[in-house]
Structure formats: C-alpha cells, structure tokens
Amino acid sequence: MSTQLETRTTIDPITAQVIRGALENVAVEMGYKLARMSYSSIIRESEDFGCAIVDAQGQQLCESTNSTPLQSGPLPGYIRGIKKVLEERGDLIRPGDVIMHNSPYYGASHQPDVGFFLPVFYRDELIGFSCSTAHHLDLGALTPGSCGIVDAVDAYAEGLQFKAIKVFAEGRRNEMVWQMLRDNVRAADLVVGDMEAQIASCRIGAARYLEIVEKYGINTVLAASEDLMSYSERILRQEIEKLPDGTYHAEGFVDGFLDSDDPAKKDLKISVTLTVKGSDLIVDLTGTAPQVPDRPINMPFEGTVDIAVYFTLRSILLDSEVFGYIPQNSGLMRPIQIIAPEGTMVNPTFPAPTIARFCPGNMVADTLMHALAQVVPRQVSAGVGNLNVVAYSGLKDRQYWVYMDIMEGSYGGRYEKDGMDAVDTLYANTRNNPIEDIESHYPLRVNRYELLDDASAAGKYRGGIGTVREVMFLEDGGFSVEGDGQRYAPWGFSGGNDGTPGKLILQMSDGKETVLPSKIPHHRAAKGDKLRLFGPCGGGYGNPLDRDPNLVLKDVLDGYVSLKSAETDYGVRIVDGQIDLAATAALRAERNL
Known part of the structure; x- marks a missing residue:
C-alpha cells in the first residue's frame, strides 16, 4: 500500500x-x-x-x-x-x-x-x-x-x-x-x-x-x-489554531449504583483537562474515578472513550451549519491526543465489565463540552440530559421475546437557541422507535409518551425538555435498565439554571409504586405492571431574566412552562394569556438589583 x-x-x-x-x-x-x-x-x-x-x-x-x-x-x-x-x-x-x-x-x-x-x-x-x-x-x-x-x-x-x-x-x-x-x-x-x-x-x-x-x-x-x-485534518487544525492556547478543566459525575452500600460504586467522577497548543488538542482524563472491577460501567478506551472525545470536538469545532459537509474519516482524529490512565473508568483493564458503558461515555462527552465552553461559549450547549436504555423481555410459547428501547434525552440551551427536546444526545443519534411498532410486535402497551410539564431549565435560552414514558406489561415478563442522571442535574451555563434530574417508577398492578435507581438488573414484572420513566432535562443557557418575554409567553401557551414558573424563574407576569408589561418590568428590575 x-x-x-x-x-x-x-x-x-x-x-x-x-x-x-x-x-x-x-x-x-x-x-x-x-x-x-x-x-x-x-x-x-x-x-x-x-x-x-x-x-x-x-x-x-x-x-x-x-x-x-x-x-x-x-x-x-x-x-x-x-x-x-x-x-x-x-x-x-x-x-x-x-x-x-x-x-x-x-x-x-x-x-x-x-x-x-x-x-x-x-x-x-x-x-x-x-x-x-x-x-x-x-x-x-x-x-x-x-x-x-x-x-x-x-x-x-x-x-x-x-x-x-x-x-x-x-x-x-x-x-x-x-x-x-x-x-x-x-x-x-x-x-x-x-x-x-x-x-x-x-x-x-x-x-x-x-x-x-x-x-x-x-x-x-x-x-x-x-x-x-x-x-x-487541515480544516480541523485551522479551527484549533483559532483557539487561545491554554488549559481548561471541568468535572462531571456519573450516578453509578445509587442503591449500593459501597461508595466506590457510586458518585463517580469524570475529569477532563483540555490543553490547546497550536493546532493540537490534548484531552487528559487523569483524575477520573478508578475502574469498578465488578460492575459494567467502565468504558473501553478504544471504541467508546476515544469516540466520545473525537465526535464531541469535531461537532463543536466544525459545526455543519457553518462549514457544510466535512468528510468523516480518520483525518479528523490526527490533531487530537487522549490521555487516559490505565485502571480508571476511562481505560479499564480486562476482565473489568463494560457492557453498560453508554451513559458514562455520554458524561465524558458532556464534561469535555463543559471544558470547551470556556473557550468557545457560543458553540456549545449547556449540560445534556442523559438517556435510559431498557430491555423488556418475556417467554411466549417457550420462546423468548426481547425488545430494547432507547429513551431519548435532551440538550441544554445554546447560544441564540433553546435546547433540543426529546432527542438522543452527543455521540448517539438513534431514532425514536414508533409506538405502533412496539405494540404490534411485543406484549407491551405504551400508555403515556409526552414531554414533561414545567420541567425545562430556565435560561435566556431554556434547556431542552425530557420525556415521560409509561410502558405496561400485557403479559408476565421482565425488564432491566441502564440509565443515569438521577443524582446530578445537567449543568446550567452563563447564568442559566441547572436542568432537572430523571427518575424511574415501577407501579404494580395493585397500584403500589416503588421508586427505582437509574440502574436496574433484570426485574420480574407481572401482567398489568407499569414502568414509568422520566428523562432528565438539559441545562439553561444565559440569565433567565434576559429571555424575551414573548418566548416565555409562547412556552406558557404551549404548556412547557407554568404561570408560576414564568413569574418565579423569568420575571414575566402573564394575565389572561397576555404579558403584563408593567409588572414584568418591575419584577425584572427588582431581580436585577
């Protein structure tokens, strides 16, 4: 060759x-x-x-x-x-x-x-x-x-x-x-x-x-x-050269196993130090939590961590709205060096399990974006709402049926744009599986699937809205969940509010409800049981008091923001579907003191 x-x-x-x-x-x-x-x-x-x-x-x-x-x-x-x-x-x-x-x-x-x-x-x-x-x-x-x-x-x-x-x-x-x-x-x-x-x-x-x-x-x-x-490679290096040389740091956290008595299995830190040097970028993950030897939230360095880093940098620095199409190939990886100490979550050693690496990898990307926000604040979003991945299963005529569902997350607010609602985030872009497809192939019924009410993070540009989904078992079966974002809310940026954490509730057929952590090993479910998932909402971007009152009104009319939140978070008073301009001006003047 x-x-x-x-x-x-x-x-x-x-x-x-x-x-x-x-x-x-x-x-x-x-x-x-x-x-x-x-x-x-x-x-x-x-x-x-x-x-x-x-x-x-x-x-x-x-x-x-x-x-x-x-x-x-x-x-x-x-x-x-x-x-x-x-x-x-x-x-x-x-x-x-x-x-x-x-x-x-x-x-x-x-x-x-x-x-x-x-x-x-x-x-x-x-x-x-x-x-x-x-x-x-x-x-x-x-x-x-x-x-x-x-x-x-x-x-x-x-x-x-x-x-x-x-x-x-x-x-x-x-x-x-x-x-x-x-x-x-x-x-x-x-x-x-x-x-x-x-x-x-x-x-x-x-x-x-x-x-x-x-x-x-x-x-x-x-x-x-x-x-x-x-x-x-040349196009990416040109954009890196425009960045001020220096070192920028951010930290994020993964839920881990919130129901564990072992502190080494929960509240796991992701540490990112980004160094800009000419046309080169160094992403140093030193300081990230040690690998968890007997739980599968470790991330393969090659295949997950490196892709989270490469894709995040490429997406932020080479925005397709600005640059059009840039050929996706190995040249985009050449300007980037990644340091990931062996034996940590971001570079585990065999045979540490890695199957549930998706949500932690998304946090690597999110934390890298947080560090990069110090350099290109107009090219990032605030913190993202992570995803839930659920496996539903059961036996029918001695044969297994298995359905895997990816419940989307949400983006934080962006410069001059609100966060995107109900979408896969960062290094994932899988599509929504239609309810009709689910119900026609599996003994499941989707009772509820909608955007969360009054949950978006306030900001000049509000955070994206997560979803709530309720799935009912029509026959006995089971489910397992790998998710994240119940403990740590997506970060707000430049005065924007933090987002809303997610939650998971199991409602038994008799009406009794149990709040579950973000990671659930296989759990048996009876006919009539309902699993209700609430996705996290992305962080807000910018001071909420700077948001256009007409946009606040629109969100209220659309049902995204309540009248109370409009006044409390945005300083906008709405009466009979109209903005009370005098009261709004007074509220905002008082809050800005």
Whole structure:
C-alpha cells in the first residue's frame, strides 16, 4: 500500500471529490440496505448500527450517514483489534473470509455491538475492509437482553465474546459457529437474521468498493482517500489554531449504583483537562474515578472513550451549519491526543465489565463540552440530559421475546437557541422507535409518551425538555435498565439554571409504586405492571431574566412552562394569556438589583 501511495502523491481536487462522493454513496447504500434487511427494531427502526469502508491500514474512508457515531466511529479500532488477535494466533486474512468481532479490549465499543468485516482484495492484494456493526438484542448473558446487565461481575458475565472469529473462512461457511450462536442466544431468529443482514451489507460494500477501484485504479483511489483525510485534518487544525492556547478543566459525575452500600460504586467522577497548543488538542482524563472491577460501567478506551472525545470536538469545532459537509474519516482524529490512565473508568483493564458503558461515555462527552465552553461559549450547549436504555423481555410459547428501547434525552440551551427536546444526545443519534411498532410486535402497551410539564431549565435560552414514558406489561415478563442522571442535574451555563434530574417508577398492578435507581438488573414484572420513566432535562443557557418575554409567553401557551414558573424563574407576569408589561418590568428590575 505504501509503495502504491508513493507512486502517486498528488491528485486533482475534482477527481478527489468525485471519488469521495462515490465512497460515501457506498457506505450510505450499505446502511440503508442493512436497515431494510434487519429483523429487530433496534436496527430497523432505531438505526443503532454503523457501516463503513476502511483501508488496509484501518483508516476510515467513509461511513454511513444514517447510523450512530458510536457504531461507525469505532470501526478502525475493530480492525486494529482483529489484526492483533490474528497476529497473536499466527493466522492470516484471506480472500473469502468474513470476520466477526466484539471484544471491547480489542477495539470494539462493547460486547453487544458485534462487527462483521469482509476483507477486500484487488489483484491478490488486500486493499481494505467492508465493515458493519450493530447492537444485537441478546448475546446469551445471565439475563435476557443485551442492555441492563448492570450486575455483570466481569467481561465473561456480559455474554458471548467473539475475538476475530471467522464465520466464513476462504468462502466456506463455518456452520458450527452459527449453530453455537443459535444455541446460546435468546431470540435466535432475530439475532442471527440481523447478523446475516450485516454480512449481506458488507458484501454490497465490497462489491461497490471494487467497482470504484476498477474504474479509477487503486493508486488514484488511495491518493484521493489520503487527500480527503488530509483535507479533514487541515480544516480541523485551522479551527484549533483559532483557539487561545491554554488549559481548561471541568468535572462531571456519573450516578453509578445509587442503591449500593459501597461508595466506590457510586458518585463517580469524570475529569477532563483540555490543553490547546497550536493546532493540537490534548484531552487528559487523569483524575477520573478508578475502574469498578465488578460492575459494567467502565468504558473501553478504544471504541467508546476515544469516540466520545473525537465526535464531541469535531461537532463543536466544525459545526455543519457553518462549514457544510466535512468528510468523516480518520483525518479528523490526527490533531487530537487522549490521555487516559490505565485502571480508571476511562481505560479499564480486562476482565473489568463494560457492557453498560453508554451513559458514562455520554458524561465524558458532556464534561469535555463543559471544558470547551470556556473557550468557545457560543458553540456549545449547556449540560445534556442523559438517556435510559431498557430491555423488556418475556417467554411466549417457550420462546423468548426481547425488545430494547432507547429513551431519548435532551440538550441544554445554546447560544441564540433553546435546547433540543426529546432527542438522543452527543455521540448517539438513534431514532425514536414508533409506538405502533412496539405494540404490534411485543406484549407491551405504551400508555403515556409526552414531554414533561414545567420541567425545562430556565435560561435566556431554556434547556431542552425530557420525556415521560409509561410502558405496561400485557403479559408476565421482565425488564432491566441502564440509565443515569438521577443524582446530578445537567449543568446550567452563563447564568442559566441547572436542568432537572430523571427518575424511574415501577407501579404494580395493585397500584403500589416503588421508586427505582437509574440502574436496574433484570426485574420480574407481572401482567398489568407499569414502568414509568422520566428523562432528565438539559441545562439553561444565559440569565433567565434576559429571555424575551414573548418566548416565555409562547412556552406558557404551549404548556412547557407554568404561570408560576414564568413569574418565579423569568420575571414575566402573564394575565389572561397576555404579558403584563408593567409588572414584568418591575419584577425584572427588582431581580436585577
């Protein structure tokens, strides 16, 4: 590969852009076809998957735009992990291989995100990989579902581990691996069907990539890819150079296990020190809490922590509203160095469990944004409301049904904009699963799903509003939850109020209610039981007394803010649906003293 690149080190910009568009279309096609071929709603509806083409060195050339960064972003790390495992075994990558991989200590994001990798050969030379990852419903752990296994004591308790397993070897299907999968996972038809859809998507990507190579020549394609990576790197470095050199610090906290008697399992600190030096950024996570050796809220450094850092910096410094489309590739990672001490939550050592790494990883991104707010206050939001991930399950005719639901969070207020309501935040962008899809496939009924009343954080730009969702079991079953944000409210910025923490309530069929912590291992539920989830609301941005009274009135009329809160938080008196201008001016003058 390096020899090929040396033969052609420059390329005209028009050809480079044409090849960029062709590569992106490959990844987009892979993503759409994977979504349409999949069986489970977590892929089909929520789009919790990723597709990409990477070169032989593992550098990402393109990714599917209809996927989540936490799926597509780690794919180069998967490749590095696969190569390391195969090298340790003395094995080689050969034409016709299809490799399955999910080891979080070899580049994967966490065990449920299973990747499939099809090596692409051109004239007997490895030129890259066609890749896909997706979150699978079950991998055979202690309890049903691949989320909410928050009582896992080590990596082995989190389900099946795949370290560079060849499910096809030189074109021959390894039937025993597939049989092992069917024998060890719940909802086997859905899980195996989704995996086969991933492989089909990879085959499509490999074929399309070869078509591009055959049309333009391998040297031209590789030169165009390097040109695009250099362009992405150059644009990011230009923005970093505009920042004042210096060091900026912020801290955040993860709930952990609020019901635990062990202080080492709760109130866990995330520490971020951001150093700007010329066109380089150093993100130092020293000071973050030690790893929790027997609970799965540790975060793989490669596959979760690095993606949280890269994506947050890229999103804030290269806002698409300002810059338009910037090619998403490995060039965006080159200006950034991450320091994560081994043995901490952000760089655990095997076999510390990691399956519930999502919410802590979101807090890494949120805390990094808090540090960056000191440098680019107009390019960040206030603190975000974290997400809840729930696994519902049960037995029907001796067969398991498993449903995984991602309950969205909310953003904080932003410069000249209110926070976004009811959306996935930071390094996640999965879609809302329609109620109609839930109720038509599972013995569940969604009784309530709406924005919270009078809960948004006050600010010149108010915080985003979280949701409340009530799900009732129509048959006996169970659930497990991994969430966060009950103890620590999302931070307000520049005078804005802090957001509202979340909560979780189980209402039994007899009406008795129990308040639950943010992390719940598998809990049996009877027919008629209801699980009620309240999402956190993002922080406010700016002094609430500076908010346009007409916007306060609009929020009151929309039911987002009560009359009392309008007066108490914003100094706006509303009478009979109209702003009392004199009373409002007096209230605000009194508060500003």
